[in-house]
Amino acid sequence: MTESVDSATLWSFTHSERAALADDLAGLSRAQWVQPSLCGEWSVEDVIAHLTAAASIGRLRWLTSVLGVRFDFDKHNDRRLAEHRGTNPTETLERFRAIVTSTTAPFGNPAAWLGEVLVHAQDIRRPLGIARTPSIEATTAVAHFFARKDFTVPSHSTAKNLRLEATDGPFTAGEGPVVQGPTIALVMAMAGRPSYCTDLTGPGTATLLDRTTA
Known part of the structure; x- marks a missing residue:
């Protein structure tokens, strides 16, 4: 995608x-x-x-x-x-x-x-506790949009100066300390949901968590 x-x-x-x-x-x-x-x-x-x-x-x-x-x-x-x-x-x-x-x-x-x-x-x-993950195609499209633009959520600002890398799809964005994890977790973190940072790893995760809880 x-x-x-x-x-x-x-x-x-x-x-x-x-x-x-x-x-x-x-x-x-x-x-x-x-x-x-x-x-x-x-x-x-x-x-x-x-x-x-x-x-x-x-x-x-x-x-x-x-x-x-x-x-x-x-x-x-x-x-x-x-x-x-x-x-x-x-x-x-x-x-x-x-x-x-x-x-x-x-x-x-x-x-x-x-x-x-x-x-x-x-x-x-x-x-x-409903274990359903949206389609990777849909989630990847949103991840790209969120990474480049603040719109209904300050997603671009949240991800600024971080390198986001999906582990289940093709999404990557940004430069800086790496944050890796499922695409939906990256999307939710960019949307300001700190609980999804527990699904992420990498040296940039602490920064992302700080921004989602600010």
Whole structure:
């Protein structure tokens, strides 16, 4: 997988990863739906509602929303999450399934929105003990995007002056002390999830961990 992946392929990866996540969540208990995710204070159900919101809002509605809260993005996210959360987890999951094949996004490279799905899926899977790794093709595309650009997460800044090397795929990026490990662990670390640094090795790992916990 090279750094250059066309938009149609990125959206295809996104649709596949959404569908896989929906299938993973189909049998969750009520207690599992309220379990904390790796994403701040959000529960598993909150994260799913957020993913539904992200796939349901175009540029004009997004601009209207953020202007309405004076660019308070936390408030914007919370309002959109509440809008797309169902009256119960079953309805929340049904709403998520309805956007599996959506190509709606506010703006930006489709790799960013694929990254949104990959990262939040692992935010859910890791705490629940769901052992599924996204496709290496999708994860590699996101890793390249994260390594070269700060967008929804400060991934480029987090990886700056480090040499990242995947042990399960072709991804490499940067120069400096080496950090090695599975591609998904590198992606999650760049997205600011310090728990994934335990899956990484190399002299640059301590620096990466410090940056994810700053």
